[in-house]
Amino acid sequence: MKVRRYVAQNMQEGLLRVKEELGPDAVIIHSRKVRPKGIRGFFLPPRLEITAALESYSGNDGIMEKLLLAEVEKQLRDGISEIKAHIDCLASRGEFPREYGEDESKGFINWQKKLEQQELFPALIQDLLEGIRSGFAGEIQFSEGIIGVLLYKKIRRTLKTAPEKAEAVQVFVGPTGVGKTTTLAKLAARYALYQGERVGIITIDHYRIGAVEQLRTYAEIAGLPLHVVMSPAELGTALSKLQGCQRVLIDTAGRSTLNTIHLKELVAYISRLPAAEIFLVISATTKSGDLPLIADGFKGLGYNRLIFSKLDETDSFGILLNGIHCTGLPATYLTTGQNVPEDICLADVDKMCALILGEEK
Ligand SMILES: Nc1nc2c(ncn2[C@@H]2O[C@H](COP(=O)(O)OP(=O)(O)OP(=O)(O)O)[C@@H](O)[C@H]2O)c(=O)[nH]1
Ligand SMILES: [Mg+2]
Secondary structure, three states: OEEEEEEEOOHHHHHHHHHHHHOOOOEEEEEEEEOOOOHHHHHOOOEEEEEEEEOOOOOOHHHHHHHHHHHHHHHHHHHHHHHHHHHHHHHHHOOOOOOOOOOHHHHHHHHHHHHHHOOOOHHHHHHHHHHHHHHOOOOOOOOHHHHHHHHHHHHHHHOOEOOOOOOOEEEEEOOOOOOHHHHHHHHHHHHHHHOOOOEEEEEOOOOOOOHHHHHHHHHHHHOOOEEEOOOHHHHHHHHHHOOOOOEEEEEOOOOOOOOHHHHHHHHHHHOOOOOEEEEEEEEOOOOHHHHHHHHHHOHHHOOOEEEEEOHHHOOOOHHHHHHHHHHOOOEEEEEOOOOOOOOEEEOOHHHHHHHHOOOOO
16 A cells, blocks of 8 residues: 655645546545644644555555554654644744634734724724734734734733832722722722721712712721811811821712813812822723823823723723823723622733733623
């Protein structure tokens, strides 16, 4: 029996060569996709390896079996060393391409659509994809999977997170209804219950009906002192009453960025504070177009960290990158539901990246 191996672009070409060389009686005993050797091989479309056999005489079944077995063994060995080389190469590059051989422009168009669905700023999408295209032009063939890996690396570098500052005073500012009070309650409970800290709460939101009651309920459940402050001058008094606390959390009234009078009132309070960690709370459901308005509108309050809330209420997460890009500030927390204190976690770059790329829900 003659056994031959052929490497072809596709099955049609392979069959033609088998028939040409071994004749019409040849049979295909195995076929598999293989990649050209070397690093470039991982980025080129796979080729087809075909093993064909021609039974030229009615020989001994045992011999045929041995030949076939030897061939299969060889293929397995080749396959294993190829996979090993592949893994070594990917590990050394810190990457893992997921798919191969897709048309390049189709890959870029698909990613553009996916990032648009995530409501990433169009200029950011352009920057990311153009950066990838020009950064590796001519070096590799861009499959959708490869573009995904490169996007992951780029977005990961752009996203910024930072733990809490060491400041004892934390303030929560942002538009109406984004979850400032709920987030404050989650953190207050966690500091007190999980970290054993002495925590005090101040609210300067006496504008909205029910706002104080909402916070008082949380404070009472966690057994924490609450002070309601009616004017900037009273803020100092409240802070001195909470001097024994390791952390003081301050809730503010939700404000529209278009109402400059309301924003100035808030500045009057915040300018009275000692060094503080000021969180701008941004709901993940915010329209991308409104984000620059919010980032700009609250600038006067000197916010220095971001919290993205309500991640559970959307399936587009471009706002995470948009927000960090447009404020230049790191994210510290993500909130994911209404449960106090459970639905909050530290902002994590990998998780955020996976959300933006649609790999995690
Ligand atoms: N789904 C979801 N709902 C949330 C989250 N955080 C807060 N909420 C809900 O959003 C609503 C408004 O939350 P608040 O904490 O009162 O928001 P606020 O920013 O303090 O609102 P104002 O003080 O009126 O500006 C409440 O029903 C909360 O339970 C979250 O992460 N996910
Ligand atoms: Mg509130």
